[in-house]
Structures are given as C-alpha cells and as structure tokens.
Amino acid sequence: AQSVSQHNHHVILSEAASLELGCNYSYGGTVNLFWYVQYPGQHLQLLLKYFSGDPLVKGIKGFEAEFIKSKFSFNLRKPSVQWSDTAEYFCAVNVLTGGGNKLTFGTGTQLKVEL
Amino acid sequence: ETGVTQSPTHLIKTRGQQVTLRCSSQSGHNTVSWYQQALGQGPQFIFQYYREEENGRGNFPPRFSGLQFPNYSSELNVNALELDDSALYLCASSLGDRASYEQYFGPGTRLTVT
Numbered sequence: 533a534q535s536v537s538q539h540n541h542h543v544i545l546s547e548a549a550s551l552e553l554g555c556n557y558s559y560g561g562t563v564n565l566f567w568y569v570q571y572p573g574q575h576l577q578l579l580l581k582y583f584s585g586d587p588l589v590k591g592i593k594g595f596e597a598e599f600i601k602s603k604f605s606f607n608l609r610k611p612s613v614q615w616s617d618t619a620e621y622f623c624a625v626n627v628l629t630g631g632g633n634k635l636t637f638g639t640g641t642q643l644k645v646e647l
Numbered sequence: 648e649t650g651v652t653q654s655p656t657h658l659i660k661t662r663g664q665q666v667t668l669r670c671s672s673q674s675g676h677n678t679v680s681w682y683q684q685a686l687g688q689g690p691q692f693i694f695q696y697y698r699e700e701e702n703g704r705g706n707f708p709p710r711f712s713g714l715q716f717p718n719y720s721s722e723l724n725v726n727a728l729e730l731d732d733s734a735l736y737l738c739a740s741s742l743g744d745r746a747s748y749e750q751y752f753g754p755g756t757r758l759t760v761t
Contacts, residue, residue, distance in 0.1 A: 538689075575752050635692060639689045
C-alpha cells in the first residue's frame, strides 16, 4: 500500500521568507500527486496537482511543486510567503492502477507566517 | 454552482451509540468519498461510492458503512461508536471514479464520542 511522509510537522516563517515543504511517497508505480491546503476555519482545497508532463507544476497563490521521480518526492515551494499563507498543508497521492480515486494523505504541515 | 455540503457540523455521541452523517455532492458529480481526519493527522480514506455502489474501501471495520442515493448524495453510518471514532469526517465529491478526477471537499462533520 502506498504511504506519504511529510517530515516538517510545524514550520514558522517570517513574511517574505521562502518556503519549502517536503513530501515523499512510497509506491513503485505511476501516481498522481497533490498538495491541499486547509486555511483556518475553511475546508480542504486543492493547491496544485501533478499528473504527467512537466515535473514543475504551478498552482494557485504563487505556489509551485517539483516532482522528482527518482527521489519519490513532490516538494512544495513558494519564494515569498505572506501572513495569509498561514494554514495546514497536506500532500496526497493516488495510484493509477487499481486504486481508483482514493487519496492517501500525509500527516500535514502546520505553517505559521509571522508579520 | 453549489459546493459539497455536509450535515451536521458538529455532533456529540456516547460510546456504543450509532451515528449517521450526510453529504450532498457538488452538482454534476456522481462519486463521493469519505475520509476520517483524527486530530493531528491527515485524512484517511474510509470508502468511495460511485453511482450508488461501494467502489473501494480503506482499512476501516464493517461498522463503518455507507449509502449513496440516486441524486448522488451520501450517508456515512457508524455503529457501536468507540472513543477513537472522535474525528473530523470529510466528504469529497468528483466527476467520476478515475484517479484523474479532482476531489472537492466539504467542510466536514466534527464527531465527538464520550
């Protein structure tokens, strides 16, 4: 069964600092990769996704992520964070063979951006 | 376009009781997935319904069951509640059951079991 690891559980940054959140997955086959965000008091929403093609994907609000197949990684980045980026971030995968549309999530990273 | 809605928002139950949670899928979506999110954890897949049939199940016991109705809304039922069932229950809908379809999440139902 596939699994997802997010190594940073809590991250505190100052505004304008750069962000990189790590995500590694374990599955040998083809996967779709996602980053979801949950702002305080709001529901889970999609930040960006990778299905195929260019391994550098751009999402909403200036976020991007890079898929490195050899490292089984899909790290999330943002060059300059804002206070409004304070939220919990989840990496997720689903597999393309026999997995249907079941998402497997990491444990999440709580990001706090200070003014 | 109405998004995914869930009811109730919050619920408190006693150990051993039964609970039913409800989800209305986004317009045009025929697939509903349920997830359990315990405190400090990521969502865990419970099961998925596609066109009224269960279409995949995670590692949850049979006391977790569900239904999908002809209008594609869905229910999650949990029997014989245990303290560890306390969690946020999320419903997500999608256009289909293929892995390429994006899932849209509802706000969740916070269940507390005492």
